[in-house]
Amino acid sequence: MTADPSCIFCKIIAGQVPSRKAYEDDELLAFHDIHPWAPVHVLIIPKVHVASLADVQPAHERWLGKMMLLAPKLMKDLGVTNGFRTVINTGADGGQEVYHLHMHVYGGPRPWAKG
Ligand code: AMP
Ligand code: ZN
Numbered sequence: 001m002t003a004d005p006s007c008i009f010c011k012i013i014a015g016q017v018p019s020r021k022a023y024e025d026d027e028l029l030a031f032h033d034i035h036p037w038a039p040v041h042v043l044i045i046p047k048v049h050v051a052s053l054a055d056v057q058p059a060h061e062r063w064l065g066k067m068m069l070l071a072p073k074l075m076k077d078l079g080v081t082n083g084f085r086t087v088i089n090t091g092a093d094g095g096q097e098v099y100h101l102h103m104h105v106y107g108g109p110r111p112w113a114k115g
């Protein structure tokens with residue numbers, strides 16, 4: 001499945017739900033979390049609908065690697081200079097609420113709400 005019509009992040013990708021974009025290319029989108037845990041908090045998502053990290057396939061290797069490369073670049077571009085945290089919640093026990101794979105990347109001066 002490329003997009004899931006009931007998925008909030010697929011709707012953000014399609015422009016049907018507004019977001020504050022931080023980065024976009026043909027495979028990835030990054031936007032600011034609506035309830036930030038830190039002064040800077042972005043979510044990096046693939047444009048293809050993959051429900052969670054438990055569902056990734058070898059064919060996803062390229063954009064999975066790009067997500068990791070994008071995280072430090074985005075933090076630098078957004079002025080985060082003293083470290084940051086990357087989190088991928090997976091499944092019910094992993095605390096995942098939105099079932100479209102996403103990497104939280106957050107930083108900025110502490111205190112933080114989470115982490
Ligand atoms: P998780 O618990 O890892 O699934 O986190 C989902 C994250 O998505 C939470 O931090 C939410 O605040 C965030 N979120 C949900 N809906 C939106 C939205 N429309 N725009 C931006 N962030 C969102
Ligand atoms: Zn989706």
